[in-house]
Amino acid sequence: MNSSQITAAAGGQGPRAAYRSRLLYFTGVPDGDTENGATVFLEDGLLVVEDGRIAQIGDYRRLVSGLAPNTRIVDLRGKLIIPGFIDTHIHYPQTDMIASPAAGLLPWLETWTFPTERRFDDPAHATEVAHFFLDELQRCGTTTALVYCTVHPGSAEAFFTASHERNLRMVAGKVLMDRNCPEFLRDTAESGGRDSETLIQRWHGKGRQMYALTPRFAPTSTPAQLGVCGELAQRYQDIFIQSHVAENADEVKWVAQLYPGYRSYLDIYDQYGLLRPRAVYGHCIWLDDTDRRRMRDAGALAAHCPTSNQFLGSGLFDFASAETSGMPVSLATDVGGGSSFSMLQTMNEAHKVARLSGYHLSALNMFYLATQGAAQSLGLDGQIGTLAPGAEADFIVLDPQATPLLARRTAQSGSLEELLFALAMLGDDRAVAATYAAGRQLHARQAGA
Structure with a gap:
């Protein structure tokens, strides 16, 4: 789905909508650059939003058959949804x-x-x-x-x-x-x-x-x-x-x-x-x-x-x-x-600052710090920074093909860490296809912008 389709889908959104995409959020501190139980990643996931909150999240094939008849499904395959x-x-x-x-x-x-x-x-x-x-x-x-x-x-x-x-x-x-x-x-x-x-x-x-x-x-x-x-x-x-x-x-x-x-x-x-x-x-x-x-x-x-x-x-x-x-x-x-x-550009520079002192800051950790980690430290755990059911539906859609160079590099990604690292090193506002707050779309990147 391109940006104009995303905008059109949001324009008529009712109280319940479902987003099919790769989905990522954290439940704890990642273990360096290795996925562990603290990382929730769904290659073909479904995020169900109702009344401004996350209602359900899970594998698309498992959840789709149980959706209410009036649920609109927004197809974002090829993109990545994470907490705002x-x-x-x-x-x-x-x-x-x-x-x-x-x-x-x-x-x-x-x-x-x-x-x-x-x-x-x-x-x-x-x-x-x-x-x-x-x-x-x-x-x-x-x-x-x-x-x-x-x-x-x-x-x-x-x-x-x-x-x-x-x-x-x-x-x-x-x-x-x-x-x-x-x-x-x-x-x-x-x-x-x-x-x-x-x-x-x-x-x-x-x-x-x-x-x-x-x-x-x-x-x-x-x-x-x-x-x-x-x-x-x-x-x-x-x-x-x-x-x-x-x-x-x-x-x-x-x-x-x-x-x-x-x-x-x-x-x-x-x-x-x-x-x-x-x-x-x-x-x-x-x-x-x-x-x-x-x-x-x-x-x-x-x-x-x-x-x-x-x-x-x-x-x-x-x-x-x-x-x-x-x-x-x-x-x-x-x-x-x-x-x-851009928090993506901020990750880019944070990684370099860490390297200058001999510390390796993984992409998984950077995305954690910018979402679940911050929410937990602010006493807002469970409200924001997560895609877990019950949380406020603040989330963003990242586009790994937002620029020619980003598309070329992410096409070679063999792991989640590699994909996120490319987004952090090469991404900026152009990689943000859409931004949602309390379930309502507030930004959609226009084609060619």
Whole structure:
């Protein structure tokens, strides 16, 4: 079935539909590049969706005869259906400044980030960017993301409104900054806390929207503001927390000057009650083993952002040490420091970063980290990141023949690992034939696009 046929099939979709394709999802951590019991792969499978959830999954020949008479079957043989990608660290206001040159993280913030974010005091601008941003995520197969807004409460309102309209499972939050930033982007400990609580009460749990308490990073928050964040984290224990930690060596030195007396950068967040389950910290490059174990013990998640780390020259994430310590890891694009919205391209760069430190990151593991692994670490296991019955029907259709080179290489694939590795190394948004959220198609790649 080509893209126009996919679109036509989705246009008339009723409450129950079945998709015939190769199917892949995970129930646990894969064993390197070898399929094991944690990998569920069906060469000729059937995915049955009803009322926005996965109703059934199994072998096509076993399930087809038992389908209800009104079930539409969409034939996607030759393609691969997997759960939608989960991007655990991304900035929607930085969409318009992606690929902006700078000498490093701190000058990049001053030169590009802060001036760009200033425009989000305009609700119309925030709304327009939010819709473009979500279009890009869907085009790249990302169905859930942990999203940074700006310091303006209206930027979060605009994002949540746009996401709610599309019935997406998104996590987002208003940035908090009360020092070391331009006056036009500065809140206060009191106003930031008040605005955050208002947004939590309005959006957390509304439809599929979820809130993340979002201090940008320790240098741009006073102790008073981090204290307010800790109070909110205690009061609303099912919300998320997101921030940055140990991204850049100069940043780490600056933090030590601003917060003397702490064991480490991570220790600051821990002492303010911000290290816990559903806390997600971007980068985690310049951590030591003690901090990695603290992340593990707290149930906090490290969001590895390979394209951003290389673009800004921040450093190389240490996969081997993360694995030894048991620190949970996920993959993230970190747009606009990151240079691509595509989680396939992010896998590509993550593999190379790992190789530079002598670590082999298999394709099975990369796809696991971008789906089931992220969902489990976020406390959303069973809801997203899987094709198991009962889960929300967020899934994507990957096309191994999306480009001539990809088609030529995947035609030679002798294993699932080889197929997925080719998709990760050679794929991008063009490999995403369609994206579904809660059972509804939100993107279909047009022929020749």
